[in-house]
Amino acid sequence: MTLSLNPRAEALAISGIRQFFNQLVDYPDAINLTIGQPDFPTPEAVKKAGMEAIAANKTSYSHNAGLIELRQEVAAFFGDTYGLSYNPQTEIIITNGASEGLDSLLRTMIEEGDEVIIPAPCYTGYVPLVELNGGKAILLDTSDTGLVPDPERLEAAITNKTKAVLFNFPSNPTGVSLNKEETDALVKVLKNHEVFIISDEIYSENVFEGQHFSFACYEEIKDRTFLVHGLSKSHSMTGWRMGFLLGPEEYMQHVLKVHQYNTVCASLPSQHAAIEALQNNRFVPNEMNDAYKTRRDYVYGKLVEMGFDVVKPTGAFYIFPSIEKFGLSSFDFATRLLKEGGVAAVPGSAFTKYGEGFLRISYAYAMPTLEQAMERMAEWLKTVQVTERG
Ligand SMILES: Cc1ncc(COP(=O)(O)O)c(C=O)c1O
Known part of the structure; x- marks a missing residue:
């Protein structure tokens, strides 16, 4: 059968x-x-914080959105690093890696037939997640534009079915990041269209030439921009599964329900390790x-x-x-x-x-x-x- x-x-x-x-x-x-x-x-002090959490029986569930202490650290990190302001009570969810953040977000966002524009070549995880939710991935070819999305091509790709544009800079697989002019030019297009912006900036701390420009820094689009982030790459913590999802309260309250029914909360010992990573190990x-x-x-x-x-x-x-x-x-x-x-x-x-x-x-x-x-x-x-x- x-x-x-x-x-x-x-x-x-x-x-x-x-x-x-x-x-x-x-x-x-x-x-x-x-x-x-x-x-x-993983840095020694971060490992120690995780081990101490386990030894002290900090092995239970946490708040669905994650420990408030960690959310406050995440807010402080994005405030100090990018001048961004997020309310730790309502605009930040601690996720099981960036992957779960992205999954919970797309499941909250996508309806049957919605289009999600993705500059490509892109990370292998994006298209399957969009398709699993009944969405359609619209790939924006960057292979002949220096691996940087072309604003005119973006403009042309946006239709009345476009629900979101999903960026990932610095990029896996290309290693390319966007400079200010390139980001400005894309935002100039985005601000005229009613679409969500999802920016997977998991490699933002690994920019070693120039500066990282976050899409969330643009006031024109911040009220519909989500940041997918975490410690997997910046602190070599892929196995700890520590991700952060940041976005406007209006939408995050619904993402939180999807996250809750999916996974309840992120691993608690890992959350304690993450506090140490952000408090004392930003270097x-x-x-x-x-x-x-x-x-x-x-x-x-x-x-x-x-x-x-x-x-x-x-x-x-x-x-x-x-x-x-x-x-x-x-x-x-x-x-x-x-x-x-x-x-x-x-x-x-x-x-x-x-x-x-x-x-x-x-x-x-x-x-x-x-x-x-x-x-x-x-x-x-x-x-x-x-x-x-x-
Ligand atoms: C662009 C990108 N996003 C997300 C992920 C997944 O990150 P995590 O391990 O935190 O789920 C990866 C992992 O390689 C990645 O390269």
Whole structure:
């Protein structure tokens, strides 16, 4: 007997990433540059705060929106860092990672047939969440505009079905962040349309050149802008599942109900660890950024030397070279690089069709690993140039 499931769940595509990762086990000697998490441990003091919370039996449920002490810390952090003002009582929810924040928000927001515009290539989690809710993801191609969304294209993509525009800068997979002019230009379009703005700024603390500009800083759109955030990347806490969702009270009261029925609250020991991260360890991402910048410079330099066209990233820890001129699909390029060259990187096609023709390399790895990987890649590429370029 085969029972039927939600067709939307059945229709979700298995990510291209998975298909590629399945091959990795067969090449144990390959250097793996696929991972999307910092290679630093969670800071000692933060770990200690989590352990102390457990020892003191702080292992119960918390308020659905999270500990008020943590929400106050989150409000203070966004106030101090970006001059933003959020009411910790009504405008902040502590979520199980940024992922749950995004999920609860989209489930609160999307109705059947709603369109959500997403600049792409984009993070693998977005399109499935939109589709699972009966929405339609409208991808805004950035592959030919320097991986930065073009305001005119955005204007043209907005229809009367558009419910939201979902940004992620600094971006996974590209490492590109937006400067003030670029953000201004997008806001200029957005302010004339009645749409929500969702900004996943989980990498905002990992900008190591220039400054991060938050969409929430624009008064014209703040009353319909949501920030998706958390400590996974800034404090290397992916396994602690600490996310923050910030937005206008009018809407957040409804998101809170969805969050509550979904998950009750975020993990309490992790919330105590998060308080320590925000109270005494705000400097941590700066230390990581020093390392990321050195690595970025190295990997970027090597890729250019090898002949890749590549946008120099300014945030996160990814670089996204074009592989178009090598005449292979990104899946075939990555597969051959793995099998013949001994280096694993993610095919761009894992990040929607607009990622085709690119490769995502993570540099959340120590310099000796990156050096060896770049050496291997350069060697292997010589064989590709001969066969494919003709
Ligand atoms: C852009 C982006 N958003 C959200 C997430 C998920 O974050 P979390 O682990 O806090 O759920 C990731 C993780 O890689 C990401 O890259």
